[in-house]
Amino acid sequence: MEEVQDRHELRTGGMEAKEPACSQEPPLPPPPPSPPSPPSPAAPESPALSSQEQPSEAHARQLLLEEWGTPSRRSLELPPGLTWKLLFLRRPLYRNLLRSPNPEGINIYEPAPPTGPTQQPLETLGECLVVGFQGREWSWRPGTSDLLFLHLAGNFHGWFIRTEKLQHNRSWTVKHQCVDLLAEGLWEELLDDEQPDITVMDWYEDSRLDVCVYELHVWLLAADRRTVIAQHHVAPRTSARGPPGRWIQVSHVFRQYGPGVRFVHFLHKTKNRTEPGGLRRTRVTDSSVSVQFRE
Secondary structure, eight states: OEEEEEHHHHHHTOOOOOOOSOOOOOOOOOOOOOSSOOOOOOOOOOOOOOTTTSOOHHHHHHHHHHHHTOGGGGGOOOOTTOOHHHHHHHOOSSSOOSSSSSTTOOOTTSOOOOOOOBOOOGGGSSSBOOOEEETTEEEOOTTOTTSOOOBOOSOOTTOEEEEEEOSTTEEEEEEEEEEETTTTTOOHHIIIIIOOEEEEEEEEEOOOSSSOOEEEEEEEEOTTSOOEEEEEEEOOOOOOOSOTTOEEEEEEEEOSOOTTOOEEEEEEEEEEEEETTEEEEOOEEEEEEEEEOOO
């Protein structure tokens, strides 16, 4: 299942599928960079509950089954070492597993806030992140001329960021992160036998900086983080209808993907354009990866 729709179409009930910008071979997931390697996906922070607030094992099971709304799952058995109480705290199903899904705090129910081009030096831009990628090596090198400086004010915890320079004063901002499904609280038997749906969703700004200003690439990976079990790639072209700055939604649901999935590698690219006054860029927000039982 794949959907591409804009904020205006959501309000009016319409939906329009967009074709990929090209039919080239699907890219491979970025290799784990080394050295230095990024940290493995961290386990989610479990909410702290007092002993009075913690449900019993039976009550936790009842609450989760009611929350999931899946009577057919009442026979669901947990593997050794996983309890319903722990599952109740971790909530691995029906929640967004991405870190910092809205790093710039942008509201999709309003047009993207205007941002003028900038040529300010890096030191004056507030919170900035400048990341270079050469071969298979990540380098964090502020102040070097071969890297594109971006003003990324906000909480970008969990994202790895780089830039790809293009022709005609264009470039891509590339942000990606890898979700460890087991660390998030899911378990092997569920992923391999039940194969719950894995839904990815994103919203990007209709910036009009180019014909194609956004790409989404998602890989379902095995335990080695290299073997691709399923993948999805889309590069929609905007229709130039409606006011610029509207939000366009992209979504896809992985179903019946086969056993062995342990990681979800989520990568999106947004287009930048260098103008006489500086750099203009396309914003993206409300990115999500979630796991649900099949209907």
